Amino acid sequence: MQSDNPTAAILVIGDEILSGRTREGNAHHLAQVLTATGIDLREIRVVSDDTDQIVAAVQALDSSLGGAYDLLFTSGGIGPTHDDITADAVAKAHGTRAEIDPEARALLQARCDRMGTELTPNRLRMARVPVGATLILNAVSAAPGFSIGNTHVMAGVPEVFRGMVDWLIPRLPVGRPVQSLSVEVRRGESEVAEDLLAVASEYADLSFGSYPFNDADGWGTNLVVRGLDEARVAEGMTVLKQRLGL
Amino acid sequence: MQSDNPTAAILVIGDEILSGRTREGNAHHLAQVLTATGIDLREIRVVSDDTDQIVAAVQALDSSLGGAYDLLFTSGGIGPTHDDITADAVAKAHGTRAEIDPEARALLQARCDRMGTELTPNRLRMARVPVGATLILNAVSAAPGFSIGNTHVMAGVPEVFRGMVDWLIPRLPVGRPVQSLSVEVRRGESEVAEDLLAVASEYADLSFGSYPFNDADGWGTNLVVRGLDEARVAEGMTVLKQRLGL
Structure with missing residues (x-):
């Protein structure tokens, strides 16, 4: 299945995924959103909180840096602690540096004022974004994400990540959503x-996919037909079912 | 935290992950097994059922091909259908081709004999492995995975993947398992x-990690101390708790 849709990659940053401590869910959520939006997700990478790994991945994946895909979304590593190095690493990948952003600082200050807390140096770390970046807002946390080049940097905390996705996606160029139909058969894939x-x-x-599974009743297979034209997908599924005697 | 442990990457192959249809779980399972075994998982990639993407990823990740990590584990794309191209793509990455393996064929034939079914050409596709590979067995399915160079190719169906992991891991060189302790605090990360x-x-x-979360009671943070020496990890956690007044 070929399309003119924008292509995308997701870069998940976090030791806790690689150690098996946390089961990653942000990429799965965004994958569903992108499919519904008409953006073709082509690759997901998970790397550790390591500057060299992040820089190399951003440069390999962001087309504005000569990388492979039209859009790059990242998740994780933009909090207030010493192991949150995503802003600095993404800045480095884009040939710039991270600095306190006045708009981000104002957002954090306003939140602190409402909560009656102080904007400590650690909290202020969350206002650091690469020079030239624009902010990604969300309804859950005052700490923003940011966009630079074709890289869109979002938080790792699932509620905040989803809030940022909700804010960002309507602002991106999109394509034609992929249509799909599926049917489950109680037969092995072969x-x-x-x-x-x-x-x-x-x-x-x-595009025709087959996804075998094994449950208490034995082997089965989900068959999925995908394409950009709804009527054509329906026709493909009808013909497939006829051939299988369904 | 530095160690002499073997390093590893996981390559997940499958359009269904990238479309958001399936939530990936094999990498999470293997990440937990590797951490407990003393193998340092450094990267996870998810690519589509596309020969060029698979070849490029295998060559980038398998040290026997000049790639970055001591061990590479793959999941998905070794079934009987036309979109199962992993065996051919991994063979290509390793400069060889896939052929029917006599041992794999015998396994499939024995299963068909027991089930009273025929070893059809499609079923026989699952006996195709790269020339020079050795088989990875499992208790769930007769269709084997295989190892070639430092690449270990396993199935995508979770039950079969786990069976292959159970078979394979005890046969690999391992290091010292990482020890970890964690504590949850009801305070924001900042x-x-x-x-x-x-x-x-x-x-x-x-290694000290902090993992913020947001639930019905507001913000909290999990603090994790990791290291190779159990007593040292315990000491680090004790000092951290004292400092935080816990």
Whole structure:
């Protein structure tokens, strides 16, 4: 399935994912949002809180730096502690440095005023963004994310990440959402492979996927037809079902 | 925290993860196993069922091909259908080709004999492994994974993946498992940042992480101390708790 949709990658930053302590969910959430929006997610990477790894990944993935994809979204590492190095690392990847942003500082100050707390140096760290970046706001936390080049940097805390996604996505160029239909069959994948290939060859403009599973009742397979045209996807699914005798 | 432990990456192969249809869980499972085993997982990548993407990722990640890590584990794309291209792509990355393996064929034939089914051409596809590879067995499915160079190729179906991990890991060189202790505080991350940094600076051989969360009771932070020596980790946690007045 080919499309002119923007392409994208997600970069998840955090030792806690790689140690197995936390099961990553932000990339899965954003993957669903991007598919519904018409942005083709092509790659996800998870790296540790390590400057060199982050810089290399941002440069490999952001097209504005010669990387592979139109858009890059990151998650994690923009909090107030010493191991939150994403702002500095993304700045470095884009050939600049992170500084206190006046607008971000004002957001944090206003939140502190409402809470009756002080804008400590640690809290103020969350106002540091790369020079030239614009802010990504959210409804949960006063601490903003930011966009620079084609890199969009968001928080790792799931509620904040989702708030930033909600704010950001409507502001991006989008394409035609991918349409899909699926059917579950109680047969092993090898029993449907031949028919699936025959229909996939006939409908080369569509994408046919088969996803085997194994549960208490034994083996089954989910068959998924994807494409940009709803009627064409429906036709592909009808022909596939007929061939399988469903 | 530095160690002499083997390093590793996981490569997940599958359009269904990138479309958001499936929430990936195999990498999370393997991350936990590797941490408990003393293998340092440094990176996870998710790519689509695309030969060029798979070849590029395998060559970037497997040290036997000049890539970055001692060990590479893959998940997905070794089933019987036309979109299962992992065996061919991994073979290509390693400069060889996939062929029917006699041992794998015998395993599949034996399973078909027991089930009273036929070893069809599609089922036989699952016996194709790169020339020079050795098999990875499992208790759930007769279809094997395989190892070639430092790349270890496993299935995407979670039950089969776990069976292959159970079989494979005891056969690999391992290091010293990372020890960790954690404590939850009902304070925002910015309120613990200064104390955390002070203790982290004092215990430079340990790794200190802070993981904020937001739930019905507001903001909290999990603090985690990691290291290779259990007594040293316990000492670091004790000092951290004292500093925080816990």
